[in-house]
Amino acid sequence: MKITHISAECYPVAKVGGLADVVGALPKYQHDAGFTSEVIMPFYDNKFTKNSEFSVLFTSKLNLGKQEYPYQVKTLNNNNLGFNLYLVDIPELLFTDYVYSFDDTDRFLAFQIAALNWMLTWDEKPTTVHCHDHHTGLIPFMMTQSKDYSALKNIPTVLTIHNAQYQGWFSHEKVGLIPEFNFSNVGLLDWDGSINPLASAIKCAWKVTTVSPSYMEEMKKAANGLESLLSHESAKCTGILNGIDWEVWNPETDPYLIGNYNINTVELGRDVNKKWLCSQYNLDFKKPLFAFIGRLVGEKGADLFPKAFEKALQKSNISIFLLGSGNDAVEVKLIELKKDFEGSYNAFIGYDEKLAHIVYAGADFILMPSRVEPCGLNQMYALRYGAIPIVRSIGGLKDTVIDISEKGGFGICHKEVTVLEITEAIERGVKLFKNKTTYNKIRKKIMGINHSWDASALAYINLYKSLNQ
Ligand code: GLC
Numbered sequence: 001m002k003i004t005h006i007s008a009e010c011y012p013v014a015k016v017g018g019l020a021d022v023v024g025a026l027p028k029y030q031h032d033a034g035f036t037s038e039v040i041m042p043f044y045d046n047k048f049t050k051n052s053e054f055s056v057l058f059t060s061k062l063n064l065g066k067q068e069y070p071y072q073v074k075t076l077n078n079n080n081l082g083f084n085l086y087l088v089d090i091p092e093l094l095f096t097d098y099v100y101s102f103d104d105t106d107r108f109l110a111f112q113i114a115a116l117n118w119m120l121t122w123d124e125k126p127t128t129v130h131c132h133d134h135h136t137g138l139i140p141f142m143m144t145q146s147k148d149y150s151a152l153k154n155i156p157t158v159l160t161i162h163n164a165q166y167q168g169w170f171s172h173e174k175v176g177l178i179p180e181f182n183f184s185n186v187g188l189l190d191w192d193g194s195i196n197p198l199a200s201a202i203k204c205a206w207k208v209t210t211v212s213p214s215y216m217e218e219m220k221k222a223a224n225g226l227e228s229l230l231s232h233e234s235a236k237c238t239g240i241l242n243g244i245d246w247e248v249w250n251p252e253t254d255p256y257l258i259g260n261y262n263i264n265t266v267e268l269g270r271d272v273n274k275k276w277l278c279s280q281y282n283l284d285f286k287k288p289l290f291a292f293i294g295r296l297v298g299e300k301g302a303d304l305f306p307k308a309f310e311k312a313l314q315k316s317n318i319s320i321f322l323l324g325s326g327n328d329a330v331e332v333k334l335i336e337l338k339k340d341f342e343g344s345y346n347a348f349i350g351y352d353e354k355l356a357h358i359v360y361a362g363a364d365f366i367l368m369p370s371r372v373e374p375c376g377l378n379q380m381y382a383l384r385y386g387a388i389p390i391v392r393s394i395g396g397l398k399d400t401v402i403d404i405s406e407k408g409g410f411g412i413c414h415k416e417v418t419v420l421e422i423t424e425a426i427e428r429g430v431k432l433f434k435n436k437t438t439y440n441k442i443r444k445k446i447m448g449i450n451h452s453w454d455a456s457a458l459a460y461i462n463l464y465k466s467l468n469q
Contacts, residue, residue: 002036003027003464004126006115008099008108008135010041013048013085016099017295018242018377019162022211023132025245028082029457036084040115042107043074043089045097053077054087058121062090062113064106065177069093071114088114105170108135109177116142116149125151128464130158131205134168137197138178140204141188145181156467158460159205163374164223165299167191167198192225199226202233206467209460211375212396213239222372240460241399242375243453244384251385251447256357263447266386267440273362281346283319288433290318290390290426291363293356293378296326296334301369301392301417306333308369308422313341315423316430321363322347323355360385365429369414369422373397379411380451386443388432390425392417400451404432410446 009016011024023039030037043049054074061070071090079085089095093107116139119125129152131139140157143149172195175186191199202208208230210216216239220231230237247253251269252262258276261269278285290312296302302324309320320341322334334347348355360366366382368391375396379389383400390412391397401411412428414421432439 001127001461001464001468002124003030003038003128003130004119005037005039005130005132006112006136006139007039007041007132008111010039010085012081013041013087014044014046014099018375019132021245021377022160022162022242024081025243025248025453026457026460028245029243029453030461031083033457033461035461038084038086040073040086040088040118042094042099042111043087044099045095049087057086058118060114060117062110062117063179064110064113069110071110073114073118088118090114104135104168105174106177108168109138112136112139112142113179115139116152120149120151126155127468128156128158130160130460130464131201132160133162134166134196134198134201137168137201138189139201140206141200142179142181144204145185145188146179147181148179156206156464157204158207158209158463158467159201161198161202161208161210161219161374163372164198164210164219164226165372167196167224167226169194169196171195191229199229202226202229206236207463208233208237209240209463210237211240211242212399213241214398215239215374215395218395238463240456240463241396242377242380243456244377244380244451246384246452246454249381249384251361254357254361256354257361258358259361261361263444266443266447270361270386270443273358274364275362277321277358277362278319281321281348282343283321283346284343287317287319287344288365288430289321289363290365290367290429291321291323291359291387292367293323293359294368296324296330298327299370299372301371301422302326302330304369304417304419304422305330306337308419308426309334309337309345310340311419312423312426313345316427318344318426318430320345321359323350323352323359325349325351360387363387364433365390365412365426367422367426368392368397369417369425370394370397371417376400383410383446383449383451386447388412388429388439388442388446390414390429392421404428404442410442410449 009020027037259272373395
Protein backbone atom coordinates (compact mmCIF):
# COMPACT_ATOMS: atom_id res chain seq x y z
CA MET A 1 0.00 0.00 0.00
CA LYS A 2 1.29 3.44 -0.93
CA ILE A 3 -0.42 6.42 0.67
CA THR A 4 0.29 9.88 -0.70
CA HIS A 5 -0.61 12.72 1.67
CA ILE A 6 -0.96 16.15 0.11
CA SER A 7 -0.92 19.12 2.47
CA ALA A 8 -0.02 22.80 2.81
CA GLU A 9 1.74 22.20 6.15
CA CYS A 10 3.92 19.47 7.61
CA TYR A 11 5.96 19.63 10.80
CA PRO A 12 8.89 20.39 11.00
CA VAL A 13 9.05 21.86 7.49
CA ALA A 14 6.27 24.44 7.80
CA LYS A 15 3.86 24.86 10.69
CA VAL A 16 1.01 27.28 11.26
CA GLY A 17 -1.19 25.04 13.41
CA GLY A 18 -2.19 21.51 14.32
CA LEU A 19 -2.48 20.46 10.66
CA ALA A 20 1.32 20.44 10.50
CA ASP A 21 1.64 18.25 13.58
CA VAL A 22 -0.78 15.71 12.14
CA VAL A 23 0.80 15.58 8.68
CA GLY A 24 4.25 15.34 10.29
CA ALA A 25 3.26 12.39 12.46
CA LEU A 26 0.55 10.28 10.80
CA PRO A 27 2.74 9.24 7.79
CA LYS A 28 5.54 8.25 10.14
CA TYR A 29 3.25 5.91 12.07
CA GLN A 30 1.83 4.47 8.87
CA HIS A 31 5.35 3.93 7.63
CA ASP A 32 6.32 2.20 10.88
CA ALA A 33 3.26 -0.02 10.57
CA GLY A 34 4.73 -1.33 7.30
CA PHE A 35 3.08 0.86 4.65
CA THR A 36 4.64 3.33 2.25
CA SER A 37 3.39 6.72 3.34
CA GLU A 38 4.70 9.96 1.87
CA VAL A 39 3.96 13.68 1.90
CA ILE A 40 3.79 16.21 -0.95
CA MET A 41 3.83 19.82 0.20
CA PRO A 42 4.84 23.27 -1.09
CA PHE A 43 8.44 24.50 -1.00
CA TYR A 44 8.32 27.73 1.00
CA ASP A 45 11.08 30.21 1.68
CA ASN A 46 11.56 29.48 5.39
CA LYS A 47 14.14 28.49 7.98
CA PHE A 48 13.72 24.80 7.30
CA THR A 49 14.24 25.03 3.54
CA LYS A 50 17.13 27.47 4.03
CA ASN A 51 18.93 25.08 6.37
CA SER A 52 18.30 21.81 4.49
CA GLU A 53 19.61 20.26 1.32
CA PHE A 54 17.39 18.98 -1.45
CA SER A 55 17.72 17.02 -4.69
CA VAL A 56 15.66 17.81 -7.74
CA LEU A 57 13.51 14.86 -8.90
CA PHE A 58 11.40 16.47 -11.57
CA THR A 59 11.42 19.67 -13.63
CA SER A 60 8.45 20.86 -15.66
CA LYS A 61 6.02 23.69 -16.37
CA LEU A 62 2.37 24.00 -15.37
CA ASN A 63 -0.48 26.06 -16.74
CA LEU A 64 -2.69 28.14 -14.56
CA GLY A 65 -5.18 29.37 -17.11
CA LYS A 66 -3.11 31.04 -19.81
CA GLN A 67 -0.15 31.65 -17.52
CA GLU A 68 2.77 29.22 -17.55
CA TYR A 69 4.89 28.59 -14.45
CA PRO A 70 8.11 26.55 -14.27
CA TYR A 71 8.34 24.23 -11.27
CA GLN A 72 10.44 21.50 -9.73
CA VAL A 73 9.75 18.68 -7.32
CA LYS A 74 12.49 18.30 -4.75
CA THR A 75 13.17 15.72 -2.12
CA LEU A 76 14.88 16.21 1.21
CA ASN A 77 18.42 14.84 1.49
CA ASN A 78 19.44 13.20 4.79
CA ASN A 79 15.79 12.73 5.60
CA ASN A 80 15.23 11.48 9.14
CA LEU A 81 11.52 12.33 9.30
CA GLY A 82 10.43 8.71 9.02
CA PHE A 83 8.60 9.13 5.70
CA ASN A 84 9.45 10.40 2.21
CA LEU A 85 8.96 14.09 1.73
CA TYR A 86 8.48 15.82 -1.62
CA LEU A 87 8.30 19.57 -2.04
CA VAL A 88 6.78 21.35 -4.99
CA ASP A 89 8.82 24.43 -5.81
CA ILE A 90 7.03 26.99 -7.96
CA PRO A 91 9.44 29.93 -7.52
CA GLU A 92 7.07 32.59 -8.86
CA LEU A 93 4.16 31.56 -6.63
CA LEU A 94 4.96 29.34 -3.67
CA PHE A 95 8.43 30.46 -2.65
CA THR A 96 7.22 32.93 -0.04
CA ASP A 97 8.10 33.46 3.61
CA TYR A 98 4.46 32.80 4.58
CA VAL A 99 2.24 29.77 4.30
CA TYR A 100 -1.11 31.56 3.98
CA SER A 101 -1.95 35.01 2.68
CA PHE A 102 -4.18 36.94 0.24
CA ASP A 103 -2.99 35.02 -2.84
CA ASP A 104 -3.79 31.49 -1.68
CA THR A 105 -6.20 30.67 -4.52
CA ASP A 106 -3.57 30.84 -7.25
CA ARG A 107 -0.75 29.48 -5.12
CA PHE A 108 -2.53 26.39 -3.88
CA LEU A 109 -4.28 25.71 -7.17
CA ALA A 110 -0.89 25.75 -8.90
CA PHE A 111 0.48 23.49 -6.16
CA GLN A 112 -2.31 20.95 -6.67
CA ILE A 113 -1.90 21.00 -10.46
CA ALA A 114 1.87 20.52 -10.15
CA ALA A 115 1.44 17.63 -7.72
CA LEU A 116 -1.01 15.84 -10.04
CA ASN A 117 1.07 16.50 -13.16
CA TRP A 118 4.02 14.92 -11.42
CA MET A 119 1.93 11.99 -10.18
CA LEU A 120 0.95 11.24 -13.78
CA THR A 121 4.60 10.39 -14.47
CA TRP A 122 4.94 7.86 -11.62
CA ASP A 123 5.35 4.19 -12.47
CA GLU A 124 3.83 3.17 -9.16
CA LYS A 125 0.70 5.19 -8.57
CA PRO A 126 -0.61 5.73 -5.02
CA THR A 127 -3.08 3.25 -3.56
CA THR A 128 -4.81 6.22 -1.93
CA VAL A 129 -4.39 9.97 -2.23
CA HIS A 130 -5.06 11.60 1.14
CA CYS A 131 -5.85 15.34 1.01
CA HIS A 132 -5.88 17.64 4.04
CA ASP A 133 -8.14 20.71 4.31
CA HIS A 134 -9.28 23.06 1.56
CA HIS A 135 -5.80 23.90 0.25
CA THR A 136 -5.77 20.48 -1.40
CA GLY A 137 -9.55 20.23 -1.79
CA LEU A 138 -9.67 20.48 -5.57
CA ILE A 139 -7.61 17.33 -6.03
CA PRO A 140 -10.54 14.87 -5.77
CA PHE A 141 -12.44 16.96 -8.33
CA MET A 142 -9.51 17.23 -10.75
CA MET A 143 -8.67 13.53 -10.44
CA THR A 144 -12.21 12.50 -11.33
CA GLN A 145 -13.25 15.30 -13.72
CA SER A 146 -10.28 16.88 -15.47
CA LYS A 147 -9.40 15.30 -18.81
CA ASP A 148 -5.66 15.68 -18.12
CA TYR A 149 -5.91 13.41 -15.11
CA SER A 150 -8.07 10.60 -16.44
CA ALA A 151 -5.20 8.18 -15.68
CA LEU A 152 -5.70 8.97 -11.97
CA LYS A 153 -9.47 8.64 -12.02
CA ASN A 154 -9.71 5.28 -10.27
CA ILE A 155 -7.36 6.06 -7.41
CA PRO A 156 -9.36 6.42 -4.18
CA THR A 157 -9.19 9.80 -2.47
CA VAL A 158 -9.69 10.68 1.19
CA LEU A 159 -10.29 14.18 2.51
CA THR A 160 -9.53 14.98 6.12
CA ILE A 161 -11.19 18.12 7.47
CA HIS A 162 -9.01 19.66 10.15
CA ASN A 163 -11.10 22.78 10.31
CA ALA A 164 -14.32 23.46 8.41
CA GLN A 165 -14.29 27.20 9.20
CA TYR A 166 -11.90 27.84 6.31
CA GLN A 167 -13.08 26.62 2.93
CA GLY A 168 -10.90 28.39 0.33
CA TRP A 169 -13.82 30.07 -1.49
CA PHE A 170 -13.16 31.83 -4.79
CA SER A 171 -15.23 33.32 -7.56
CA HIS A 172 -16.52 31.41 -10.59
CA GLU A 173 -14.65 33.99 -12.67
CA LYS A 174 -11.54 31.97 -11.92
CA VAL A 175 -12.98 28.64 -13.07
CA GLY A 176 -10.72 28.82 -16.13
CA LEU A 177 -7.71 28.20 -13.89
CA ILE A 178 -8.87 24.64 -13.23
CA PRO A 179 -7.64 22.15 -15.87
CA GLU A 180 -10.32 21.44 -18.48
CA PHE A 181 -13.31 19.33 -17.41
CA ASN A 182 -16.80 18.53 -18.63
CA PHE A 183 -18.52 21.83 -17.79
CA SER A 184 -21.86 20.21 -17.07
CA ASN A 185 -20.23 18.99 -13.84
CA VAL A 186 -19.30 22.47 -12.62
CA GLY A 187 -21.80 22.00 -9.78
CA LEU A 188 -19.25 19.71 -8.12
CA LEU A 189 -17.10 22.78 -7.52
CA ASP A 190 -19.86 25.03 -6.29
CA TRP A 191 -21.42 25.78 -2.94
CA ASP A 192 -23.73 28.74 -2.49
CA GLY A 193 -22.60 30.53 -5.63
CA SER A 194 -18.83 30.30 -5.11
CA ILE A 195 -16.21 27.78 -5.99
CA ASN A 196 -15.69 26.12 -2.64
CA PRO A 197 -12.69 23.73 -2.54
CA LEU A 198 -13.69 22.21 0.80
CA ALA A 199 -17.26 21.56 -0.33
CA SER A 200 -15.98 20.18 -3.63
CA ALA A 201 -13.73 17.73 -1.78
CA ILE A 202 -16.64 16.65 0.43
CA LYS A 203 -18.60 15.91 -2.75
CA CYS A 204 -15.83 14.27 -4.78
CA ALA A 205 -13.59 12.41 -2.30
CA TRP A 206 -14.33 8.74 -1.81
CA LYS A 207 -14.26 9.16 1.96
CA VAL A 208 -14.33 12.16 4.24
CA THR A 209 -12.89 12.09 7.72
CA THR A 210 -12.53 14.64 10.43
CA VAL A 211 -10.25 14.70 13.41
CA SER A 212 -12.66 13.61 16.16
CA PRO A 213 -16.01 11.79 16.29
CA SER A 214 -17.75 14.64 18.15
CA TYR A 215 -16.66 17.26 15.59
CA MET A 216 -18.13 15.11 12.82
CA GLU A 217 -21.50 15.23 14.57
CA GLU A 218 -21.20 18.94 15.42
CA MET A 219 -20.41 19.84 11.79
CA LYS A 220 -23.86 18.64 10.74
CA LYS A 221 -25.19 21.51 12.89
CA ALA A 222 -22.41 24.09 12.55
CA ALA A 223 -19.87 24.01 9.73
CA ASN A 224 -19.78 27.54 8.38
CA GLY A 225 -22.49 26.86 5.81
CA LEU A 226 -21.67 23.24 4.95
CA GLU A 227 -24.07 21.62 7.46
CA SER A 228 -26.57 20.28 4.94
CA LEU A 229 -23.82 19.01 2.63
CA LEU A 230 -22.21 17.08 5.48
CA SER A 231 -25.56 15.64 6.55
CA HIS A 232 -26.25 14.64 2.96
CA GLU A 233 -22.85 12.97 2.57
CA SER A 234 -22.83 11.44 6.06
CA ALA A 235 -22.65 7.85 4.76
CA LYS A 236 -19.06 8.38 3.62
CA CYS A 237 -18.01 10.50 6.62
CA THR A 238 -16.24 9.31 9.80
CA GLY A 239 -14.47 10.89 12.73
CA ILE A 240 -11.03 9.52 13.60
CA LEU A 241 -9.40 11.07 16.63
CA ASN A 242 -5.92 12.50 16.05
CA GLY A 243 -2.99 11.18 17.99
CA ILE A 244 0.22 12.95 18.97
CA ASP A 245 3.78 12.14 18.04
CA TRP A 246 4.77 10.03 21.01
CA GLU A 247 8.49 10.42 20.31
CA VAL A 248 8.57 14.19 19.84
CA TRP A 249 6.26 14.76 22.81
CA ASN A 250 7.99 12.71 25.45
CA PRO A 251 8.91 14.51 28.69
CA GLU A 252 11.54 11.88 29.39
CA THR A 253 13.60 12.69 26.30
CA ASP A 254 12.31 16.09 25.12
CA PRO A 255 15.47 18.11 24.33
CA TYR A 256 13.63 21.41 24.76
CA LEU A 257 12.93 20.88 28.47
CA ILE A 258 14.96 22.36 31.30
CA GLY A 259 14.67 19.02 33.10
CA ASN A 260 13.39 15.69 31.81
CA TYR A 261 11.07 13.48 33.84
CA ASN A 262 8.73 10.53 33.70
CA ILE A 263 5.69 9.32 35.59
CA ASN A 264 7.82 8.38 38.62
CA THR A 265 9.75 11.64 38.78
CA VAL A 266 6.93 13.93 37.73
CA GLU A 267 6.87 16.09 40.86
CA LEU A 268 10.52 17.07 40.89
CA GLY A 269 10.77 17.10 37.11
CA ARG A 270 7.89 19.47 36.63
CA ASP A 271 9.15 21.73 39.43
CA VAL A 272 12.41 22.30 37.56
CA ASN A 273 10.55 23.46 34.47
CA LYS A 274 8.08 25.56 36.43
CA LYS A 275 10.91 27.27 38.34
CA TRP A 276 12.65 28.20 35.11
CA LEU A 277 9.44 29.50 33.56
CA CYS A 278 8.56 31.54 36.66
CA SER A 279 12.03 33.04 36.94
CA GLN A 280 12.14 33.94 33.23
CA TYR A 281 8.71 35.52 33.25
CA ASN A 282 8.62 37.00 36.75
CA LEU A 283 5.93 34.73 38.19
CA ASP A 284 5.58 33.24 41.67
CA PHE A 285 6.57 29.58 41.66
CA LYS A 286 4.33 28.76 44.65
CA LYS A 287 1.07 29.84 43.02
CA PRO A 288 -0.85 27.55 40.68
CA LEU A 289 0.14 28.43 37.13
CA PHE A 290 -2.52 28.50 34.39
CA ALA A 291 -1.34 28.76 30.78
CA PHE A 292 -2.70 29.17 27.28
CA ILE A 293 -0.76 28.25 24.14
CA GLY A 294 -2.13 28.93 20.68
CA ARG A 295 -3.56 31.29 18.14
CA LEU A 296 -5.38 34.34 19.48
CA VAL A 297 -8.55 33.92 17.44
CA GLY A 298 -12.27 33.75 18.16
CA GLU A 299 -12.36 29.97 17.71
CA LYS A 300 -10.05 29.61 20.68
CA GLY A 301 -12.09 32.06 22.78
CA ALA A 302 -9.16 34.50 22.75
CA ASP A 303 -11.31 37.66 22.63
CA LEU A 304 -12.46 36.81 26.17
CA PHE A 305 -8.97 36.30 27.61
CA PRO A 306 -8.24 39.91 28.67
CA LYS A 307 -11.46 40.13 30.73
CA ALA A 308 -11.33 36.54 31.99
CA PHE A 309 -7.69 36.81 33.04
CA GLU A 310 -8.33 40.12 34.78
CA LYS A 311 -11.25 38.67 36.75
CA ALA A 312 -9.39 35.46 37.64
CA LEU A 313 -6.27 37.33 38.73
CA GLN A 314 -8.34 39.68 40.91
CA LYS A 315 -10.24 36.84 42.50
CA SER A 316 -7.61 34.17 43.11
CA ASN A 317 -4.01 33.93 44.15
CA ILE A 318 -2.78 32.49 40.84
CA SER A 319 -0.36 33.07 37.97
CA ILE A 320 -1.27 33.13 34.29
CA PHE A 321 1.07 32.79 31.33
CA LEU A 322 0.11 33.09 27.67
CA LEU A 323 2.07 32.12 24.58
CA GLY A 324 0.48 33.01 21.27
CA SER A 325 -0.31 35.56 18.63
CA GLY A 326 -3.20 36.52 16.39
CA ASN A 327 -5.83 39.23 16.61
CA ASP A 328 -4.08 42.61 17.00
CA ALA A 329 -6.60 44.15 19.38
CA VAL A 330 -6.46 41.11 21.66
CA GLU A 331 -2.66 41.19 21.61
CA VAL A 332 -2.65 44.85 22.66
CA LYS A 333 -5.02 44.19 25.59
CA LEU A 334 -3.03 41.17 26.71
CA ILE A 335 0.16 43.22 26.71
CA GLU A 336 -1.52 46.08 28.64
CA LEU A 337 -2.65 43.63 31.31
CA LYS A 338 0.99 43.02 32.24
CA LYS A 339 1.17 46.43 33.97
CA ASP A 340 -1.75 45.68 36.27
CA PHE A 341 -0.65 42.22 37.30
CA GLU A 342 3.10 42.37 37.41
CA GLY A 343 4.47 39.27 39.11
CA SER A 344 1.39 37.15 38.51
CA TYR A 345 0.74 37.47 34.77
CA ASN A 346 2.92 37.47 31.69
CA ALA A 347 2.55 36.90 27.96
CA PHE A 348 4.88 36.04 25.13
CA ILE A 349 3.30 37.33 21.93
CA GLY A 350 4.56 35.17 19.10
CA TYR A 351 5.38 31.53 18.73
CA ASP A 352 8.30 29.61 20.12
CA GLU A 353 8.34 25.83 19.90
CA LYS A 354 10.87 25.38 22.72
CA LEU A 355 8.95 27.64 25.07
CA ALA A 356 5.73 25.79 24.24
CA HIS A 357 7.29 22.50 25.33
CA ILE A 358 8.51 24.05 28.59
CA VAL A 359 5.06 25.49 29.29
CA TYR A 360 3.47 22.02 29.02
CA ALA A 361 6.12 20.77 31.43
CA GLY A 362 5.92 23.69 33.85
CA ALA A 363 2.36 25.03 33.94
CA ASP A 364 -0.05 23.32 36.32
CA PHE A 365 -3.10 23.81 34.11
CA ILE A 366 -3.57 24.32 30.35
CA LEU A 367 -6.57 26.45 29.37
CA MET A 368 -8.57 25.67 26.22
CA PRO A 369 -11.89 27.55 26.26
CA SER A 370 -12.47 26.91 22.53
CA ARG A 371 -15.65 27.86 20.72
CA VAL A 372 -14.74 25.35 17.99
CA GLU A 373 -12.17 22.59 18.40
CA PRO A 374 -12.13 19.91 15.70
CA CYS A 375 -9.63 17.86 17.69
CA GLY A 376 -7.17 19.95 19.62
CA LEU A 377 -3.73 18.60 20.26
CA ASN A 378 -2.71 20.85 23.15
CA GLN A 379 -4.85 18.94 25.66
CA MET A 380 -3.09 15.74 24.59
CA TYR A 381 0.36 17.34 24.95
CA ALA A 382 -0.75 18.63 28.36
CA LEU A 383 -1.85 15.16 29.47
CA ARG A 384 1.38 13.55 28.35
CA TYR A 385 3.37 16.18 30.28
CA GLY A 386 1.21 16.00 33.41
CA ALA A 387 -0.46 19.43 33.09
CA ILE A 388 -4.18 19.31 33.84
CA PRO A 389 -6.39 20.46 30.95
CA ILE A 390 -9.22 22.94 31.57
CA VAL A 391 -11.40 22.72 28.49
CA ARG A 392 -14.70 23.68 27.04
CA SER A 393 -16.47 20.40 26.22
CA ILE A 394 -16.64 20.52 22.45
CA GLY A 395 -15.28 18.55 19.49
CA GLY A 396 -12.10 16.67 20.25
CA LEU A 397 -11.90 18.23 23.72
CA LYS A 398 -15.15 16.48 24.61
CA ASP A 399 -13.74 13.21 23.28
CA THR A 400 -10.50 13.38 25.27
CA VAL A 401 -11.15 15.12 28.61
CA ILE A 402 -13.40 13.81 31.40
CA ASP A 403 -14.35 16.16 34.21
CA ILE A 404 -13.01 15.35 37.70
CA SER A 405 -16.57 15.19 39.02
CA GLU A 406 -17.23 12.13 36.86
CA LYS A 407 -16.07 8.56 37.33
CA GLY A 408 -12.49 8.22 36.10
CA GLY A 409 -12.31 11.99 35.51
CA PHE A 410 -9.03 13.91 35.34
CA GLY A 411 -9.69 17.33 33.84
CA ILE A 412 -11.88 20.37 34.31
CA CYS A 413 -14.66 20.91 31.78
CA HIS A 414 -17.07 23.76 31.22
CA LYS A 415 -20.05 24.01 28.89
CA GLU A 416 -20.07 27.56 27.55
CA VAL A 417 -17.44 30.04 26.43
CA THR A 418 -18.08 32.99 28.74
CA VAL A 419 -15.89 35.03 31.07
CA LEU A 420 -17.90 33.64 33.98
CA GLU A 421 -17.45 29.98 33.05
CA ILE A 422 -13.74 30.41 32.30
CA THR A 423 -13.10 32.08 35.67
CA GLU A 424 -15.22 29.48 37.50
CA ALA A 425 -13.22 26.70 35.83
CA ILE A 426 -9.98 28.38 36.93
CA GLU A 427 -11.40 28.57 40.46
CA ARG A 428 -12.05 24.82 40.39
CA GLY A 429 -8.43 24.39 39.34
CA VAL A 430 -7.26 26.41 42.34
CA LYS A 431 -9.23 24.11 44.68
CA LEU A 432 -7.77 21.03 43.06
CA PHE A 433 -4.25 22.46 43.30
CA LYS A 434 -4.68 22.90 47.05
CA ASN A 435 -5.69 19.27 47.53
CA LYS A 436 -2.18 17.95 46.98
CA THR A 437 -2.98 14.22 47.28
CA THR A 438 -5.66 14.27 44.59
CA TYR A 439 -3.68 16.73 42.49
CA ASN A 440 -0.59 14.52 42.44
CA LYS A 441 -2.65 11.42 41.79
CA ILE A 442 -4.27 13.06 38.76
CA ARG A 443 -0.94 14.25 37.37
CA LYS A 444 0.38 10.70 37.37
CA LYS A 445 -2.85 9.31 35.99
CA ILE A 446 -2.96 11.66 33.00
CA MET A 447 0.65 10.94 32.08
CA GLY A 448 -0.39 7.31 31.66
CA ILE A 449 -3.16 8.04 29.13
CA ASN A 450 -2.05 6.88 25.70
CA HIS A 451 -2.84 9.26 22.85
CA SER A 452 -0.08 8.07 20.52
CA TRP A 453 -0.92 7.70 16.85
CA ASP A 454 -0.75 3.88 16.91
CA ALA A 455 -4.50 3.22 17.02
CA SER A 456 -5.60 6.10 14.77
CA ALA A 457 -2.93 5.44 12.13
CA LEU A 458 -4.37 1.94 11.82
CA ALA A 459 -7.92 3.27 11.67
CA TYR A 460 -6.86 5.25 8.57
CA ILE A 461 -5.18 2.17 7.10
CA ASN A 462 -8.43 0.23 7.52
CA LEU A 463 -10.27 3.04 5.80
CA TYR A 464 -7.88 2.96 2.81
CA LYS A 465 -8.22 -0.83 2.68
CA SER A 466 -12.01 -0.55 2.48
CA LEU A 467 -11.54 1.64 -0.63
CA ASN A 468 -9.12 -0.69 -2.37
CA GLN A 469 -11.07 -3.93 -2.14
C1 GLC B 1 -6.88 22.30 13.28
C2 GLC B 1 -7.96 22.25 14.35
C3 GLC B 1 -7.49 21.51 15.59
C4 GLC B 1 -6.90 20.16 15.18
C5 GLC B 1 -5.82 20.35 14.15
C6 GLC B 1 -5.19 19.04 13.66
O1 GLC B 1 -5.86 23.17 13.68
O2 GLC B 1 -8.40 23.55 14.70
O3 GLC B 1 -8.56 21.30 16.49
O4 GLC B 1 -6.36 19.52 16.32
O5 GLC B 1 -6.32 21.01 13.02
O6 GLC B 1 -6.12 18.17 13.10
